[in-house]
Amino acid sequence: MTDHFYITTPIYYVNGAPHIGHAYTTIVADALARYHRLKAEEVFFLTGTDEHGLKVQRAAEEKGCTPLELADTNSAEFRRLFEKLELTHDRFIRTTEADHRRTVEWMVKKLLKAGDIYLGEYEGWYSASDEAYYDESEIEDGVAIESGSPVEWVQEKSYFFKLSKYTEPLLKWYADNPTCIAPSARHNEVRSFVESGLRDLSISRTTFDWGIPMPDDPKHVLYVWVDALTNYYTAVGPFTDSHDPSRVKDFWPADVHLIGKDILRFHAVYWPAFLMSAGLPLPKQIFAHGWWLNEGVKMSKSKGNFIDAFDLVEDYELDVLRYYVLREIPLGNDGNFSQARVVERNNAELADNVGNLVNRALTMHGRYLDGEIPATPELSADDDIALRKTALETAKAVDDAISDLEIHRALEQIMALSRETNQYIQTVQPWALHKEGDSERLAETLYCALEAIRFVAVLLSPFVPDASGRILDGLLGDTDGGRDLVSLKTWGGLPVGHTTKKPDVLFDKLEAPPEPAEEAPKAEKPKKEKKAKNEKKEKKKQASQVTFDQVMSVELTVAQILTAEAVEGADRLLKLTADVGEDAPRTVVAGIAKSFSPEELVGLRVAMVTNLKPAKLFGIESQAMILAAKKPDGTMALSRFGEDVPVGTRIS
Numbered sequence: 001m002t003d004h005f006y007i008t009t010p011i012y013y014v015n016g017a018p019h020i021g022h023a024y025t026t027i028v029a030d031a032l033a034r035y036h037r038l039k040a041e042e043v044f045f046l047t048g049t050d051e052h053g054l055k056v057q058r059a060a061e062e063k064g065c066t067p068l069e070l071a072d073t074n075s076a077e078f079r080r081l082f083e084k085l086e087l088t089h090d091r092f093i094r095t096t097e098a099d100h101r102r103t104v105e106w107m108v109k110k111l112l113k114a115g116d117i118y119l120g121e122y123e124g125w126y127s128a129s130d131e132a133y134y135d136e137s138e139i140e141d142g143v144a145i146e147s148g149s150p151v152e153w154v155q156e157k158s159y160f161f162k163l164s165k166y167t168e169p170l171l172k173w174y175a176d177n178p179t180c181i182a183p184s185a186r187h188n189e190v191r192s193f194v195e196s197g198l199r200d201l202s203i204s205r206t207t208f209d210w211g212i213p214m215p216d217d218p219k220h221v222l223y224v225w226v227d228a229l230t231n232y233y234t235a236v237g238p239f240t241d242s243h244d245p246s247r248v249k250d251f252w253p254a255d256v257h258l259i260g261k262d263i264l265r266f267h268a269v270y271w272p273a274f275l276m277s278a279g280l281p282l283p284k285q286i287f288a289h290g291w292w293l294n295e296g297v298k299m300s301k302s303k304g305n306f307i308d309a310f311d312l313v314e315d316y317e318l319d320v321l322r323y324y325v326l327r328e329i330p331l332g333n334d335g336n337f338s339q340a341r342v343v344e345r346n347n348a349e350l351a352d353n354v355g356n357l358v359n360r361a362l363t364m365h366g367r368y369l370d371g372e373i374p375a376t377p378e379l380s381a382d383d384d385i386a387l388r389k390t391a392l393e394t395a396k397a398v399d400d401a402i403s404d405l406e407i408h409r410a411l412e413q414i415m416a417l418s419r420e421t422n423q424y425i426q427t428v429q430p431w432a433l434h435k436e437g438d439s440e441r442l443a444e445t446l447y448c449a450l451e452a453i454r455f456v457a458v459l460l461s462p463f464v465p466d467a468s469g470r471i472l473d474g475l476l477g478d479t480d481g482g483r484d485l486v487s488l489k490t491w492g493g494l495p496v497g498h499t500t501k502k503p504d505v506l507f508d509k510l511e512a513p514p515e516p517a518e519e520a521p522k523a524e525k526p527k528k529e530k531k532a533k534n535e536k537k538e539k540k541k542q543a544s545q546v547t548f549d550q551v552m553s554v555e556l557t558v559a560q561i562l563t564a565e566a567v568e569g570a571d572r573l574l575k576l577t578a579d580v581g582e583d584a585p586r587t588v589v590a591g592i593a594k595s596f597s598p599e600e601l602v603g604l605r606v607a608m609v610t611n612l613k614p615a616k617l618f619g620i621e622s623q624a625m626i627l628a629a630k631k632p633d634g635t636m637a638l639s640r641f642g643e644d645v646p647v648g649t650r651i652s
């Protein structure tokens with residue numbers, strides 16, 4: 001019986017443009033989908049866009065268009081990106097599609113029928129940018145501690161899902177299925193969260209309307225996560241337009257829901273609870289990957305340093321990009337996107353190791369044997385036997401690594417096989433055998449080298465598909481077989497008598513990027529020659545550094561604090577007024593209440609940013625920002641100036 005493999009990515013919000021995080025998850029899922037297809041399994045790979053909810057509605061209002069118009073535009077951008085990335089998803093789902101709506105309605109009716117939904121009133125914090133409800137303990141200074149996103153107070157009638165009822169069933173599921181949430185640290189994290197007790201979940205809103213209406217009560221729209229999570233069932237479930245009854249049987253439950261660590265709670269707590277309530281089988285695994293930093297700096301909207309996904313496609317060959325993101329960090333860890341590391345990995349591993357191996361072996365094969373694959377040798381030499389052993393063991397080790405979702409380890413093993421094959425050639429010296437006229441041994445050694453290359457190329461093909469395909473084309477032409485993982489169960493799969501053809505250069509060597517700090521003439525960008533250097537994109541990549549002009553654009557001023565008082569309801573905040581050398585004092589809301597009493601601040605001369613865009617905190621408009629240092633014990637220290645520095649003096 002054919003095995004089935006169902007893998008999903010999160011569906012992406014359509015409020016903005018795709019960035020490296022979106023590209024990353026989808027590339028990882030694509031690599032895994034390709035790997036399982038290569039094992040002759042039937043695969044369903046799902047990705048798409050999450051289009052409802054307050055966040056999207058607000059983004060549309062800001063843009064002056066309807067939410068559907070925004071969704072149409074941005075969903076198309078994601079689709080365009082995935083085409084450029086040559087991803088092999090089986091469906092790109094949109095939550096505004098009719099079959100999804102039908103599925104969500106069906107799902108909510110199941111929860112209603114189970115007696116798990118009741119009408120109540122929600123009062124608490126909500127973050128539109130995270131589309132998440134937060135407890136008081138998860139909030140500090142008007143933002144959610146974990147994500148840093150602003151929250152707002154919500155009070156309205158709402159349907160609730162009886163999440164608390166599923167506390168014990170969830171704990172039992174975690175205990176009975178130690179790998180259902182991975183990596184294991186995430187399993188522990190979720191378990192302790194649930195152990196600390198679950199509250200019922202508000203699952204509808206009445207203050208906006210961009211969503212799927214609550215069945216039989218259309219004043220309410222469903223909470224966007226109830227809608228979004230259900231997409232995983234829509235795609236293989238019974239309500240799709242192309243309803244295929246065997247699909248749900250074959251593909252449900254999903255083998256892997258691949259997600260980022262920030263959306264773990266929704267997937268590992270809410271989703272299994274909804275499924276239990278609906279009476280559907282639970283996913284086999286929810287795997288949370290880590291976050292990419294940009295040259296060491298966390299990416300955020302406020303810093304404007306998100307690595308644009310289209311820039312990545314522009315700047316690097318797809319194979320190189322895929323290899324780098326899959327090889328550089330273990331799935332699950334955070335990682336640092338560094339141009340210098342892309343270059344190092346490309347040059348040392350792809351070009352010098354694999355590229356060089358294929359080039360030298362196929363050149364010799366062409367030169368010494370007219371490119372004709374000799375008869376499969378009976379191996380007797382120790383070197384040949386050792387190479388065969390490593391090749392077969394590598395195929396097995398790669399399979400083990402992939403079933404643990406340790407893609408970086410799989411790639412490490414493949415690189416080791418390639419290195420060993422290079423070493424083999426060095427040891428057996430086909431050029432010397434040719435010179436000596438030992439044609440029998442020459443044929444044996446070249447066969448072994450080419451067969452090991454076939455192992456390398458087949459194993460690499462889900463991760464580095466283009467170059468691997470070209471290697472296999474060169475080796476196998478249009479002969480049958482030899483390209484899938486099943487063919488690596490035994491050694492000796494080359495088509496005897498077939499003429500090989502050396503592929504064109506597989507991996508160009510890249511130049512190291514310019515040293516960050518210097519203004520010195522920039523080296524050519526490490527990218528395809530045909531692509532012009534794009535200053536703007538380069539700058540974006542280096543957003544972690546600032547230029548002199550950027551520093552000077554921040555207006556820093558010596559300010560004297562005139563008054564200070566507590567802010568009601570926010571125990572970390574103080575409301576200050578400060579003389580910054582203008583006609584009237586400025587109001588400043590500062591998160592320093594835990595470190596200073598209002599009295600000790602009055603009269604101090606401190607540094608303030610005076611050209612920051614005003615922001616409202618707890619209803620008070622803050623018109624400047626005080627600079628403070630957080631000490632190791634968590635308390636704050638202020639930079640201070642003496643009486644001799646006049647108020648209003650610019651700091652530079």
Ligand code: MSP
Nearest residue numbers: 010011012013021022050228229259260261291292
């Ligand atoms: N719409 C929800 C998911 C619903 S799934 C039923 C959502 N969308 S998102 O567009 O905000 O985020 C999608 C994914 O991008 C998340 O898995 C998130 O972890 C990931 N990333 C966002 N920034 C990231 C990095 N800097 N690095 C890696 N992935 C990151 O959440």
